[in-house]
Amino acid sequence: MLRRALTIVFLLASASVAQQEQQPVPPQPAPQQPDGKPQVKVNYLNVCTPGTDEQAIIKGALATVQAKHAFSADFEISRGRTSLKDAPDAKYVRLRRDFAPESPLLTAQYSMSTDSTNTIEILVLHARDPKDFLEVIMESRVSAGATAPLAMLQVDTPTSRVRVERLNKSSAVLTHCPDVDQSAYEPVFHQASEIMAQYRSALGLRTAFRSDIAWLDPSSKTGGTPKKKPATKH
Numbered sequence: 001m002l003r004r005a006l007t008i009v010f011l012l013a014s015a016s017v018a019q020q021e022q023q024p025v026p027p028q029p030a031p032q033q034p035d036g037k038p039q040v041k042v043n044y045l046n047v048c049t050p051g052t053d054e055q056a057i058i059k060g061a062l063a064t065v066q067a068k069h070a071f072s073a074d075f076e077i078s079r080g081r082t083s084l085k086d087a088p089d090a091k092y093v094r095l096r097r098d099f100a101p102e103s104p105l106l107t108a109q110y111s112m113s114t115d116s117t118n119t120i121e122i123l124v125l126h127a128r129d130p131k132d133f134l135e136v137i138m139e140s141r142v143s144a145g146a147t148a149p150l151a152m153l154q155v156d157t158p159t160s161r162v163r164v165e166r167l168n169k170s171s172a173v174l175t176h177c178p179d180v181d182q183s184a185y186e187p188v189f190h191q192a193s194e195i196m197a198q199y200r201s202a203l204g205l206r207t208a209f210r211s212d213i214a215w216l217d218p219s220s221k222t223g224g225t226p227k228k229k230p231a232t233k234h
Contacts, residue, residue, distance in 0.1 A: 045170070048177035055188065057172040061136045061164045062191050065125045069202035070100040071108070079212055082113075090115035093212045097203060104128055110203055112152075114216050117144050119152060123199055130167045137163040138192050149216040153200050159192040 050058070076096040083089045092113035099105045109124040121140040127133055139161040142152060160176040174188055182189075200206065205213060 045173050047173040047175040048180045048182065049185075050172060050174055054172040054174075055185075057133070057164055057166070058162055058174055058188055059191075061133045061172075062162070062188070062195060064127070064132070065105060065136050066191070066195050067198065069198065070103045071202070072098045072100050074098045077209060077212060079215060088115040088117060091216050093209075093216060095203060095205070095209060095212075099128075108199065108203065110199070110205065112149055112213060112216060114144060114149060118142070119144055119147075119149060119216075121152065121157065121196075123196055125199075132166075134165045134167055137161075137165070138196050139163075140196060148219075149213050150206075150210070153205055153213065156193070156197040156200065159189060159196050162188065162192045 046054075074097070077094065079091070079093045081089060081091050090113050092111060094109070094111045096107060096109050098107055104127065106126040106128045109126070110122070112119065112121045114120075119142050123138045125136045127135065138159045140152070140157040140159050141161075142157060147155070147157075162174045164172040166172070174185055176182065176189065203209070
């Protein structure tokens with residue numbers, strides 16, 4: 001009887017331990033900073049003197065988009081005026097063109113805006129396959145009044161900023177910084193400027209869309225309201 005009683009007690013104890021092991025463990029709260037706020041991680045980009053890895057990313061992306069001008073017949077163009085708080089009023093022209101299906105690029109988006117301070121020209125090239133990069137952004141900027149928008153196209157204003165956006169990775173950026181020795185980056189700026197010049201021509205900015213660019217010039221009469229002819233006396 002004593003052996004049987006001990007056996008029953010052992011089985012009951014084992015069942016109790018097994019039941020405790022099967023119960024879910026409550027989740028532990030995530031560690032927080034002493035002030036109770038979640039930790040925020042900030043990445044700083046060295047845009048004036050990017051490192052070797054960032055330079056390789058920019059050069060590789062520029063090599064991909066250079067001389068890829070096989071556009072389809074589709075395009076979209078718009079122009080307008082913006083008025084933002086704490087910023088001068090600006091006029092803009094935006095053009096979007098699709099590449100041919102066999103091209104490694106998907107779309108080209110070009111914009112030029114001008115206000116009382118600057119005239120800014122931006123070209124965005126989207127990759128069809130985002131495994132290497134999502135888009136390449138090139139920017140040229142001149143002071144307002146330094147040159148007219150159409151003249152800015154004719155003289156092929158150098159590119160002052162290149163940015164490569166990647167999927168789930170940090171961006172690679174190179175910006176012209178007047179107070180920094182950037183002689184080592186001149187080949188990159190030169191390549192980006194050549195690409196911008198090629199696309200100004202390929203997009204038809206100097207030909208098919210010349211009148212839209214001329215509309216940005218405050219002194220230009222293109223796109224203005226036609227004057228009424230005086231009534232003819234009979």
